[in-house]
Amino acid sequence: MKQIRVLVVDDSALVRKMLTEIINRQADMQVVGAAPDPLVAREMIKSLEPDVLTLDVEMPRMDGLDFLERLMRLRPMPVVMVSTMTERGSEITLRALELGAIDYVSKPKIDVVNGLKEYALEITEKIRTAANARVKSPAPAHAAPGRALPALSDRVASTEKLIVIGASTGGTEAIKEVLVQLPPDAPAILVTQHMPAGFTKSFAARLDSVCRIKVKEAQEGERVLPGHVYIAPGDRHLSIRKNGTNYVVALSDESAVNRHRPSVEVLFRSAAQNVGPNAIGIMLTGMGKDGAAAMLEMKQAGAWNLAQDEASCVVFGMPKEAIAVGAVDEVIPLGDIAGRALARLQSAGQVRHRI
Secondary structure (H helix, E strand, C coil), rough: CCCEEEEEECCCHHHHHHHHHHHHHCCCCEEEECCCHHHHHHHHHHHHHCCEEEEEEECCCCHHHHHHHHHHHHHHCCEEEEEECHHHHHHHHHHHHHHHHCCCEEEECCCHHHHHHHCCCHHHHEEEHHCCCCCCCCCCCCCCCCCCCCCCCCHHHHHHHHEEEEEEHHHHHHHHHHHHCCCCCEEEEEEEECCCCHHHHHHHHHHHCCCCCCEECCCCEEEEECEEEEEEECCCCEEEEEEEEEEEEEEEEEEECCEECCCCCHHHHHHHHHHHHEEEEECECCCCCCCHHHHHHHHHHHCEEEEEEEHHHCCCHHHHHHHHHCCCEEEHHHHHHHHHHHHHHHCCCCCCCCC
């Protein structure tokens, strides 16, 4: 068995020790080095040639983001960020994902030893995923955003239709690429991205700053309106419900589904039950099969479903599973998803499925 070679980079000797013990307990991975800062890590990368890097977000001697940016430009490789769950930590982590990091793990703020032990499964699974992920170099800072799509010509396509999106690993950037193209009068959109509490508010704010459509963290009971995107809050399930002739947001603290909360399965199943043929489902990059079964329910209820193709995915897990169960109508590149969804809405707008 070929082992995954991991380099741990963290300024805390205790964290380096704990991560090394956690990783080395796995038969398929091995820590080949542990660096206290990016400058030491740079030399270790050259000599040890690791497969995956775990990287603390706040590092001495060189800013962690500066190091990541240089690394992804000069020697792209899979990186898993280790982030403290603070507002500043979430901002830095989201920037790291923009720069090309594959995923992140939330480092406990207190009782690090027991906290990291509890995260052992998550850490090792994300290292495995990163080792097999498609590493993408970040777009240049001056690069133009995705093409801006024109406004919808059919009001029904905006007011009576609804889009639901599910994503996991690699999803923060994929979601941005879809949403940034949409016009201000796009239909209401609900998004479940696997994220912990403390990250989704910053994620929604970042999207809102670059999109023409309004993006916000979803709130219990609020009316779902065209021209708005509602992001599932970290660690809470997001559903769509009907209240008379209106759609409203429903949030839940119920148990994890497919080991996730929020779960794509929960959102997509609610769309199947309450939106039916007025829905378009979109499955983006991610590890696992969360949402596949419910996406099939959506299709059986009359929805039209799209999946991101393998070539443009960071991890072709969730789209692959949805395709395998027969839930997907079209498989297309990430850059074409927004335009295809709007084109479908324009044509479907001629068919009045009243809610």
